[in-house]
Amino acid sequence: MTxxxxxEVAKRLDGANIPLTIADATxxxxxxxxxxxxFCTATGYDSEQVIGKNCRFLQGDLDNDTARLKMRRGLAQRTGFQVVFRNKRADGSTFxxxxxxxxxxxxxxxLLYVVGSQFVLKDGMQAEQTNSAGQGIVREIDKLLQLNERLRATSRQALARSMAASVKLWLER
Incomplete structure (x- = not known):
């Protein structure tokens, strides 16, 4: 890889509607x-504000010890993985x-580069918020939501791997 x-990267990835980052691991x-x-839209930061910084600036003072440990382990293994971080936008709101x-x-x-595909997660439905519904209905809704999230996660992973494979192909030219 070179x-x-x-x-070339910007020409190919700027149009993606998925927040993407590339970090220089060298x-x-x-x-x-x-x-x-x-990425700039999702976080509220301009590219000029973040290029040259480690992504951990998004964490601010939030507790992400478990996620950071998973990140270090995944990078050490040199394989794809996913992790959920609690992050802060430029305006201070968390997600x-x-x-x-x-x-x-x-x-x-x-390790040369690390491609990160990012997805802002929405708060899920909680059983406590559905007191008027029967518990059986809530359980069925939960099952559907879990199935939907698994399907979406599989799609996200495939899309992320596809983007990373594209970058890898460009590097190998």
Whole structure:
């Protein structure tokens, strides 16, 4: 793999409606070297504010110890994984961020880049909010929501892997 051509990356990924980031794993602290406009919309930050920073700036003072540990382990294994972080937007509002990570390595397995596809998670329906409905109905709704979330997660993973594979192909040219 070679260095990423950021002009080419931007030309291909700027139009994606999924928030995407690429971090340079060859530099200390893995700074972001690319974010697409969808990332800027989701977080409220301009690309100029975040390029050169590690993504952890989104965490602010929020407790993400478990997620950070999962991130370190996943990167050490050099395989794709997903993790949910509690993040802060530029305006200070918080959101749950499902991040699907695809590490990009060279032929020797050295980590070069980390592609992150990000999905803002919405609050799910809670049984306490449906007191007027019977518990049986609530359980059935929960089952449907879980099935829907599993289907959406599978689609997100496939989309994230597809984006990462595209970047990898560009690197191998």
């Amino acid at each position: 260095q990423l051509n950021m002009t 530099r200390p602290d893995m700074p972001l070297c690319y974010v697409n406009p969808a 749950d961020n499902l991040v699907i990570i695809e590490p990009l390595t060279d032929a020797e397995g050295e």
